[in-house]
Amino acid sequence: MNRISTARAATATAVVLATTGGLIGVAASTSSAAVTCASPVFKRQFFANTSFSGTPKKTDCDSAIDQNWGTGAPASGLPSNYFGVRWSVTRDFGSGGPFAFTASSRDGIRVYLDGVRKVDLWKNVSTTVSKTVNLTIPQGKHSLRIDFVNWTGSADVKFAYAPRTSATVDTVKPLTPGGAALTYSTSTYKSKLSWTRSPEMDLAGYQVYRRVSGGSYPVKPLAVATASATSYTDTPPMDGKLYYYEVRAYDKAGNTSAGTADKGVTTTKVATPAGVTATATDTAVGVRWNPVPGASAYKLYRNGTTLTTVKGATAYSDTAVARSVSASYRVAAVDTTGTVVSPLSTASAAVRRPVAAPRSLTATPGLVKASLKWSVPADGGSYAGFHVYRSTSVTVDTTGEPLDCTVKGPVTEGDQRYWTCVDNTAEGGVTYHYVVKGYDSAGTESAASGAVQVTPESRDLTAPAAPTGLTVTPTEYGFTLDWDDNTEADLHRYGIYKGSLYDDGDGGQVCLAHLVDHTFADTSELEYRAAADGEEVCFLVSAIDTAWNDSFRSTGEGKVVQVRELDLRPSEETPASGSPVDVTVVDDGGEISLSWYGGEDATGYRVHRWDGTSYVLVHTLDGGGRVSWTDPSAPRGTTSFYRVTAVLADGTETAPAGVAVALLP
Structure with missing residues (x-):
């Protein structure tokens, strides 16, 4: 492995390390007894002879046999020729099996397994020689010894052993691992x-x-x-x-x-989730539960059907739940393997997602009132009704009683449906804030709509001035009234009051009048129809503004004009009673229409009209019962007087029934 220099100090301290699956490190020592090399590191000894006799000149540890000393000495104190090096180790070969021993050297090398020579290249050679031996090593611990000698010339040596791992060669099973x-x-x-x-x-x-x-x-x-x-x-x-x-x-x-x-x-059993709660909002139902130790996820069920799997959280927002429908939620824990699911939570959280909040709320001011209008989304749910809340502050409190406001609708406009409500309890000049909530059949309210504000108009309580300059002129068809124009900007119309005169008990007279007609503000005269039969009446005219303040009703003031009708009654009087005929008259679009009932004995009828000097027969008809007839020739601009008699079966006529009616010009 390492070339050992002859200059290396012979007194180096030995340090030996073993590594996983291999050998490391060598350090030299001159004392063989002091050197211990941990298996599978070789113990290496240097001898100054080729017979390995005497005390080694040096002992150290070598993790691999692979040296080339050339023609020099392998260590200090050794000759460059005729020296020997011995490596030895005892190690555990496990289950053993087929191994290959590979050796090469210049000069001699011998390899021993448990003292038995397996490689023998023992010659003084001038070139490196090599040899590989395949053998089977039994199970357990065995000793290896490698002897190398150099006689003369260059010296190099290499040896390695390794298992043969081909499946066709190695059929030996490894040993069972120990210490389990x-x-x-x-x-x-x-x-x-x-x-x-x-x-x-x-x-x-x-x-x-x-x-x-x-x-x-x-x-x-x-x-x-x-x-x-x-x-x-x-x-x-x-x-x-x-x-x-x-x-x-x-x-x-x-x-x-x-x-x-x-x-x-x-193993520990994955626990069943507890603390399941569900809270409904306008946008979703929020479901929460307590965490379960060891759970990697949770299965959420809605109404008994799997909704989703939640990972890394103990809450879920269900935005797909239908509105206005009760939803029940239960949860099961999934263990860290993702395969075991706990039982479902015993308690289920039931809730109804409310209908959607109304939208597009508007408020329009009116005279001491506010008109509200809103719509709802198409998928807003099933609305049972709406609650309107009002406040004079920006924040509208919706926890109390809603406003008593009659909601009407829906009214379809285009592709939208709208509901309306008129707040008739609002005060003029006060700024109000409104919100609307929908509710379902269970009474569950939605979220509030956006707030709107509005200031209703104040009511005008001041009546216009009473009209002046009233004149009343009797005519053949009634009266012509004329008065001075009022100048109020908010004048809406004039009211015509007509009545009868009564003694007031103090020697005077009072006009007890009631409203009989009106004109709009752009007209200050009126032709008033009444039969010209000589009655004495009284008139007054009131001014009425857009707030319906009436000068006469508000103040009791107004000019009263007393006047007597023209008396155009026929000189031939009609009996006050005794006729079986009951006559009524109607102005049918500017024509005079008479109707009467003559009794079961009548077989026909005769209609007479006063021509100024006498009653002239203008129409006859047969049959009894109820009859109506329109006079196509009734004169306009005057009062017409009629008599109707019934003709009996014997040809005689009953007493006449009279009626008078006037037509305007």
């Missing part, structure tokens, strides 16, 4: 199988096997370890069962040893 032991950690849930290093020189590695109690070891190993390994850490299933392990050695030819004696361990 097994431990199990209840904190990491891992088992550790350990063994001592094998002495096999052709060791390729180790095979680790595992089986459950009552079962057989599989053909394929659980794991393969390197030749330098002395342990393997496994994570067995956390199912509370008994598992056995064994380790086998295998060599480079593919031969496998017998397994070590079974080493068993009962």
Whole structure:
């Protein structure tokens, strides 16, 4: 291996190291008894003769025999010719088997196995000679001795031994690994199988096997370890069962040893998750549970069906759950192997994902009111209704009672559906903030919509001034009213009040009037129809603004005009009673339509109209019962007076029934 210089100090201290699967390091010593070389390192002795007699001149350790000293001395104090070097070692060959001894030298070399010569090249030669010997070494420990001599000339020597690893040559199984032991950690849930290093020189590695109690070891190993390994850490299933392990050695030819004696361990059982809770939000259902020691993942079930596998977390957000439907969740733990699943959690978390929050909320101000409008997403769930919440602060409290607001809808506009609500309890001039929540049939509310704010208009409580300049002129069809225009900007219309005069008890008269007609703000005159039958009446006109403040109703003020109707009644009076005919009149679109009922005895009817001097027959008809007739020739701009009689079966007429009606020009 190393060329030893003759100048090296002969007093060097010996240091010997052994390494895994090989040899390292040499150091020289002149005292043979003081040198100890750990197997498989050779002990090397230098002799100043070729008979290996006497005390060695130097002793040290050599990890490999491969030297070339040329024509010089191999060490200080030795001659350059006629010297000898001896290497020796005792080592464990494990299971033994076929080996190859390869030697080359100049001059002589002899190799001994357990004292038996296996290589013999013992001649003084001028060139290097070589030889390889194949042999079978028995199991266990054996000694090797290599003798080399140099007679004259250059000196070099080389020797190596190695197992023959061809599968066709080596059929010897390795020895079973020794020192097998097994431990199990209840904190990491891992088992550790350990063994001592094998002495096999052709060791390729180790095979680790595992089986459950009552079962057989599989053909394929659980794991393969390197030749330098002395342990393997496994994570067995956390199912509370008994598992056995064994380790086998295998060599480079593919031969496998017998397994070590079974080493068993009962694993910890993966626990059932506890503390399962589910919380519904607008966007998802959040499921949480307590961590399970040793679990690598969790299987989450919804309504008895596998939902997902969760790794590295003890929570899951279920965004796919349907709204307005009860969902129940249970969890099972998966052990660190990913194969064993615990029983399902005994308690299940049930929850309903609420309907989606209303969206696109708008608020429109009105006169002491606010009109709200909103929509919902198409996949928002099944809405049973909506709650409207109101606040005068920016943050709307939705924990109290909702607003008493009648929700109407849905109304479809395009591809959207809308709901509305009018807050009629709002005060004018106050800024309100609104949000809307939907709720399902279980009463579960959604999240709140976005907030909107609105300030309703204040109510106008001031009535317009009472109109002035009212004049009332009697006409043949009733009256013509005229008054001065009001100038209020918010004037909406005029109200026409008509009544009768009554004594007030103090010698005066009071007009008890009620609203009979109206005009819009752009008109300050009116033709009022009434039968010209000479009654004395009273009129007044009120101003009404857009807030429906009425000058007469609000203040009781207004100019009252007393006036008597023209008296156009016929000179021929109609009996006050005694007629079986009941006549009513209707202004049918500017035409006079009469209807009456003459009784079961009537066989026909006769209609007369006053022409200014007498009643003239204008229409006859046969039949009894209820009858109606429209007068196509009724004059406009005046009052028409009618008489209707019933004709009986004997041809006689009943007493007449009278009615009067006026038509505007």
